[in-house]
Amino acid sequence: MARLIDMSNYKASFNRVVQIVTGHGLEEILDPLWQELRTHRALPFAYPNNPKRFRTTVQATSLLSLSRCGLLSDEDKKVLQDAVILFRDSWHPDESDFQGGLFDQTKQPEDSMAWCITETPSVWSTAYALWSLIETGFEDKEGQIIQPAIDWLISQQEENTGGFPYQKYKDCIPTTYLTCLSIKALSSARKRASVLAIDDVYKPKIDLAIAKSLRFIENCKFDYDDITLFSSVPTGQSHNNGILDWISTLWAYTALAQHQPESLPNVERLFDLLGEILADASKSRSFWDNNSFVVEGHTKYGVQKTYFYFIPILLIPLIGLGLDSTSAICATFLRRLRDTFRNLGWSIPNYRRKENCTFTTALALQTIHAWTVKIAQDSATHLLDSTFKKEDQPPPKSLITEIETSRRLLKKTKKKLWSLLPYTGILSVLFLSPWAEWIRNRNPLIMASSFILFACILFFVYLLVDNRRWRTIVTILTIGGAVASLIALWYLMFNK
Numbered sequence: 001m002a003r004l005i006d007m008s009n010y011k012a013s014f015n016r017v018v019q020i021v022t023g024h025g026l027e028e029i030l031d032p033l034w035q036e037l038r039t040h041r042a043l044p045f046a047y048p049n050n051p052k053r054f055r056t057t058v059q060a061t062s063l064l065s066l067s068r069c070g071l072l073s074d075e076d077k078k079v080l081q082d083a084v085i086l087f088r089d090s091w092h093p094d095e096s097d098f099q100g101g102l103f104d105q106t107k108q109p110e111d112s113m114a115w116c117i118t119e120t121p122s123v124w125s126t127a128y129a130l131w132s133l134i135e136t137g138f139e140d141k142e143g144q145i146i147q148p149a150i151d152w153l154i155s156q157q158e159e160n161t162g163g164f165p166y167q168k169y170k171d172c173i174p175t176t177y178l179t180c181l182s183i184k185a186l187s188s189a190r191k192r193a194s195v196l197a198i199d200d201v202y203k204p205k206i207d208l209a210i211a212k213s214l215r216f217i218e219n220c221k222f223d224y225d226d227i228t229l230f231s232s233v234p235t236g237q238s239h240n241n242g243i244l245d246w247i248s249t250l251w252a253y254t255a256l257a258q259h260q261p262e263s264l265p266n267v268e269r270l271f272d273l274l275g276e277i278l279a280d281a282s283k284s285r286s287f288w289d290n291n292s293f294v295v296e297g298h299t300k301y302g303v304q305k306t307y308f309y310f311i312p313i314l315l316i317p318l319i320g321l322g323l324d325s326t327s328a329i330c331a332t333f334l335r336r337l338r339d340t341f342r343n344l345g346w347s348i349p350n351y352r353r354k355e356n357c358t359f360t361t362a363l364a365l366q367t368i369h370a371w372t373v374k375i376a377q378d379s380a381t382h383l384l385d386s387t388f389k390k391e392d393q394p395p396p397k398s399l400i401t402e403i404e405t406s407r408r409l410l411k412k413t414k415k416k417l418w419s420l421l422p423y424t425g426i427l428s429v430l431f432l433s434p435w436a437e438w439i440r441n442r443n444p445l446i447m448a449s450s451f452i453l454f455a456c457i458l459f460f461v462y463l464l465v466d467n468r469r470w471r472t473i474v475t476i477l478t479i480g481g482a483v484a485s486l487i488a489l490w491y492l493m494f495n496k
Contacts, residue, residue, distance in 0.1 A: 010070070010372075011070065013372060013376070014026070014069070014070075014368070014369060014372050015027075017368055017371070017372045018365070018368055021334060021337055021338050021341070021368055022337075022338065022341045023341075024344060026071070026365075028344060029344050029345065029361070029365070030071065031344075032047055032048065032344060032345070032356075033047070033062075033358065033361065033362075034076075036358075037076060037079060037080070040052065040054070040092065041079055041082070041083060042054050042059060042079075042080075042083035042086075042087075042092055043058055043059060043062050043080070043083070043358045044058070044358060045058050045357065045358060045359075046347075046355035046356060046357050046358065047345070047355065047356055047358060048355075052092070054083075054087065054091075054092040054118065055087070055116075055118050055119055056084060056087040056088070056115050056116035056118055056119055056125045056128070056129055057119065057124070057125055057128050057129075057359070058358050058359050059080055059083040059084045059087065059132075060084055060125075060128040060129050060131070060132035060133075061128065061132070061359040061362060061363065062080065062358055062359055062362040063077070063080040063081065063084060063132045063133075063136055064131065064132040064135055064136065065359075065362035065363050065365065065366035066080075066362050066365070066366075067135070067136045068135075068366055068369065069365055069366055069369040070369075071365070072136075077136055077137075080136075081133060081136065081138050084115075084129050084132060084133055085133075085145060087115065087116045087117065087118050088114075088115045088116050088117065088129065088145075089107075089116075089117055090117060091117060091118060092118075107121055108121075108300075110152075110155075111152070113148035113149050113151070113152045114126045114149065114152045114153075115128075115129040115149070116129065119305075120167075120299065120300070120301045120303050120305070121167070121300075121301070122166050122167050122299075122305070123153065123156050123164045123165065123166055123167065123178050123181075123182060124166060124178060124181065124305075124307075126149055126152065126153050126185075127153060127164075127178070127181045127182045127184065127185040128181065128185075129149070130146065130149055130150065130153065130185040130188070130189065131181070131184045131185040131188055133145075133146070134146065134185070134188040134189055134192055134196065135188055139196070140196050143196070143198070143199075146189060146196045146198065147196070147198050147199065147202060150185075150186065150189050150198070150202065150206065151202070153182060153185065153186070154186075154205060154206070154209045155168065156168040157182070157209055157212065157213070158174050158216075161174055161216050161219070161234065162174075162179075162211075162212030162213050162214075162215045162216040163175065163176075163178075163179045163213070163216035163234075164178045164179045164181075164182040164213065165178065166178060166296045166299060166305060167299055167300045167301075168300075169298075169299060169300040171298035171299070172296060172298070172299060172300070173233060174216060174233070175232045175233060175248070176216075176217060176220045176230055176231070176232050176233070176248035176251060176252055177232065177247060177248055177251055177307075179213045179216050179217060180213075180217065180251035180252060180254070180255045181251070182209075182213060183210055183213050183214075183255050183259070184255075186206050186209055186210050186213075187210060187258065187259070189206060190203065190206045190207065190210070193206075210259065213255075214255065214256070214259055214260055216234070217230065217252045217255060217256065218263070219234040220232070220233065220234050220248065220252065221252075221265075224273075225273070226269070227265075227266075227269045227270060227272075227273050228265035228266070228269075228270075229245055229246075229248075229249045229270075230245070230248045230249045230251075230252035230253075231244075231245055231248060232244050232245065232248045242286070243286075243287060243309070243311065246274075246287070246314065247309055247314070249270070250314055250317040250318065250321075251317065253265070253267065253270070253317065253321055254317045254320055254321065257320070257321060267321045267322060270321075271318070271323055271327070271329065274318075274329060275327075275328060275329055278328075278329060278332045279328075284332075287311065288311055288336060288349070289349065308348050310346065310348060310357075310359075310360045310363055310364070311336075312333050312336045312337050312340065312364065312367060313363045313364065313366070313367050314333070315329075315330065315333040315334075315367050315370065315371065316363075316366060316367055316370045318330075318333075319370050319371060319374045320370075323374075324378065325371060325374040325375040325377075325378045326375070326378065330371060333367070334368075334371065337364055337367060337368065341364075342356070343356060344356070345357075345360075345361040346360040346361050346364045347360060348360055
């Protein structure tokens with residue numbers, strides 16, 4: 001472990017973990033992103049695709065995640081910060097063909113300081129923009145960007161409940177997710193108030209908004225099998241213990257851990273419940289596949305907004321809450337990242353399978369980064385404990401070994417299958433003679449046995465082929481052959 005995770009040379013260790021999880025190095029994965037960034041001075045929603053679509057939240061998420069991984073140079077960080085600021089009021093120059101395609105570009109006067117023009121002025125885009133800019137060291141020396149946006153964000157808070165909706169509009173209801181996201185932006189601004197030229201009169205205003213938000217979160221609490229969870233909206237309105245509740249719960253736990261640690265529920269019980277869900281095949285399938293979790297159908301600007309969540313990144317708040325880096329939950333999330341990695345990036349399952357999304361790739365790398373740091377910290381803690389304790393303790397088990405072993409086993413299996421290819425060819429030749437015999441004698445037994453042989457050949461081909469399209473073709477051929485054989489058998493049995 002000490003050789004694998006070496007915090008004195010963290011980037012090399014991080015690269016090593018990324019290679020084990022994905023089979024590719026950091027430079028190889030990031031190169032397409034850097035090409036897009038240097039070509040367009042911004043990151044597109046998806047890549048590679050044309051025409052390009054540029055969004056505020058894509059810039060903000062990528063800026064925050066890649067910066068936290070230590071992967072952005074000062075120049076690239078400045079480019080992304082400028083892109084976030086640009087999209088508050090403007091479209092990207094390369095997206096002129098799409099301007100006006102989402103909504104009337106004219107902001108209403110009360111939304112002039114909100115983000116953004118590309119996704120409609122909203123709490124979601126404004127909070128993300130503020131959070132990313134502030135956390136990455138943006139300095140608003142003249143106070144023309146951050147403070148007015150914070151003022152607008154606070155104005156969107158619902159007075160009675162303290163929650164934040166998508167927009168302050170009659171049909172938009174406050175949710176735990178947007179409220180926690182707003183807390184992130186506001187608390188970041190509060191910490192760097194002096195650098196951001198935020199007036200002293202705003203500081204109590206920010207503190208009050210955070211306090212009201214925390215009360216809203218408390219009102220979303222409910223018990224499930226003696227475990228505290230949080231629904232998307234205040235208890236009594238609706239919750240179904242689905243992925244939306246898990247997203248809301250982890251964001252709520254994180255907010256409480258930061259601002260009200262004394263009221264934080266028992267996280268170990270939460271980990272146990274999640275472990276049970278992930279261990280159950282039917283429940284875990286639902287957990288991973290349901291990534292569309294909120295639809296804002298009636299908004300101020302008449303645009304429907306759907307939130308998509310890349311579920312594997314829930315490992316980030318879990319680690320932040322103290323999840324052991326060697327737990328089975330971590331292993332499951334890392335395997336999911338491994339299994340969803342395609343074409344040097346990550347897409348959103350059930351949404352854009354053919355394209356990698358910039359923000360999912362950035363968030364996936366941040367997830368691996370968070371685990372890399374955590375496993376190093378856990379190892380360091382173990383060494384520290386063993387220094388002060390006389391009894392020897394076994395070192396923590398490395399999940400990396402498990403992932404690497406499974407990759408090697410897969411390669412070894414495929415190598416063995418390729419060695420069987422000549423035998424498959426021989427079987428193919430042998431397969432032709434029974435069919436010829438059947439055509440001549442119409443013997444159903446010979447025909448059936450030849451089909452079994454044919455199915456075996458197709459099975460070998462299926463295992464050898466990685467491409468999903470070819471696997472689909474092989475599957476269709478197998479099913480088609482089976483149906484044809486059944487029809488032939490039926491014909492021979494009843495039409496003698």
